[in-house]
Amino acid sequence: AQTVTQSQPEMSVQEAETVTLSCTYDTSESDYYLFWYKQPPSRQMILVIRQEAYKQQNATENRFSVNFQKAAKSFSLKISDSQLGDAAMYFCAYYERGQNFVFGPGTRLSVLP
Amino acid sequence: NAGVTQTPKFQVLKTGQSMTLQCAQDMNHEYMSWYRQDPGMGLRLIHYSVGAGITDQGEVPNGYNVSRSTTEDFPLRLLSAAPSQTSVYFCASGLSGPDTQYFGPGTRLTVL
Numbered sequence: 001a002q003t004v005t006q007s008q009p010e011m012s013v014q015e016a017e018t019v020t021l022s023c024t025y026d027t028s029e030s031d032y033y034l035f036w037y038k039q040p041p042s043r044q045m046i047l048v049i050r051q052e053a054y055k056q057q058n059a060t061e062n063r064f065s066v067n068f069q070k071a072a073k074s075f076s077l078k079i080s081d082s083q084l085g086d087a088a089m090y091f092c093a094y095y096e097r098g099q100n101f102v103f104g105p106g107t108r109l110s111v112l113p
Numbered sequence: 114n115a116g117v118t119q120t121p122k123f124q125v126l127k128t129g130q131s132m133t134l135q136c137a138q139d140m141n142h143e144y145m146s147w148y149r150q151d152p153g154m155g156l157r158l159i160h161y162s163v164g165a166g167i168t169d170q171g172e173v174p175n176g177y178n179v180s181r182s183t184t185e186d187f188p189l190r191l192l193s194a195a196p197s198q199t200s201v202y203f204c205a206s207g208l209s210g211p212d213t214q215y216f217g218p219g220t221r222l223t224v225l
Contacts, residue, residue, distance in 0.1 A: 004155075033212045045156075045203060045216035091155055100171050101146070101211040103155035 002027050004094050004104035012110040013082045020067075021077045021107050023092030030054075032096035034068065034075045039106075040088040048090070051075065079109075087111045114139050117217035119204050125223045126194045134189040134220050136204030144207040144214065145187040149173065149200040156203060161211070162187055194224045 003026045013019035025034070036048040051059045051068050058066050063080045079086055092104040120135045138145065146161035148171075158171030162181040176198060178190040187206075191198060201221050207214035 043201065043219045045205075045219075047215075050212070095211055097210070100158045101214075102172075103148075103157070105153055105155045 002094050002096070002099065002102050004092050004102050006090075006092055006104040006107050008107045009105075010108045010110070012112055013079070013086075014112050015082055015084060017082055018078060018080045019082055019109065021079075021090050021092075021109065023075045023077070023104060025073050025075065025092070025094045027073065027094065027096065029096050032094060034066075035093040035095070036064070036066070036075075036077045037091045037093060037103075038086075038088045039091065040085075045091075049077065082111050084111050084113065116140065117204055117206050117215050119202075119217040119220050121220060122218065123221050125225065126191075127225050128195060130194050131190070131192050132194065133191075134202055134204075134222070136187045136189065136217060137185050138187075138206040138215075139185065140206060140208075140215070141184060142206035142208050142215075143184065144210050145181065146171070146205050146207075146211060146214065147177070147179065147187070147189045148203045148205065149198075150203060150219075151200050159189065159202075163210075196224045198222065199224045 005024045032053045034051045038046045038048045049061050065078045067076045089106045091106045095101045117138045143164045147159040148156040150156045160179040162168045203219050204217040205214040
């Protein structure tokens with residue numbers, strides 16, 4: 001089964017600074033999807049960004065961007081100009097067709113004023 | 114659109130009791146799924162459905178039953194609750210698969 005690892009249980013960043021959250025995964029497939037989800041204290045799971053493995057261009061969504069390194073099986077999330085509302089748990093996730101959707105254990109991000 | 118709705122938001126059960134967690138979506142999505150979230154473990158897939166009348170097991174299906182009689186609804190049944198089933202449960206739906214899924218607000222279940 002595929003596994004997703006997030007090696008940073010907790011991270012902190014100063015408001016307006018940039019932070020990078022790490023994610024690595026294990027697969028032998030070439031066609032798959034990767035995701036970052038945000039879970040604020042409200043508990044709602046919110047999709048932040050989605051990357052299709054066949055696309056070489058890194059996905060971006062406003063202040064959120066990823067560094068997708070397919071050969072290294074690495075999928076990090078960069079948050080620029082951090083805001084207080086970015087404080088949340090962030091989950092990396094992996095999906096390939098025909099297999100279960102797999103989440104990592106999460107990284108708790110604190111934003112310091 | 115209401116999106117994905119879950120009821121109840123909170124529930125406390127005694128060991129051995131049964132209950133059904135409700136999930137509904139109004140987006141005409143074919144794919145629906147149930148996850149549980151435990152501390153330090155992220156979300157784990159319990160069961161999923163790719164359309165009405167079709168269900169399949171995920172990573173942690175034991176102790177749970179599902180059915181999908183309509184496109185809109187995907188209830189999760191606990192036949193005999195156990196303390197190990199204390200968790201937060203999320204329902205999600207996607208147009209054709211989990212690659213574009215939306216999550217409901219979750220149900221916090223405590224089994225005493």
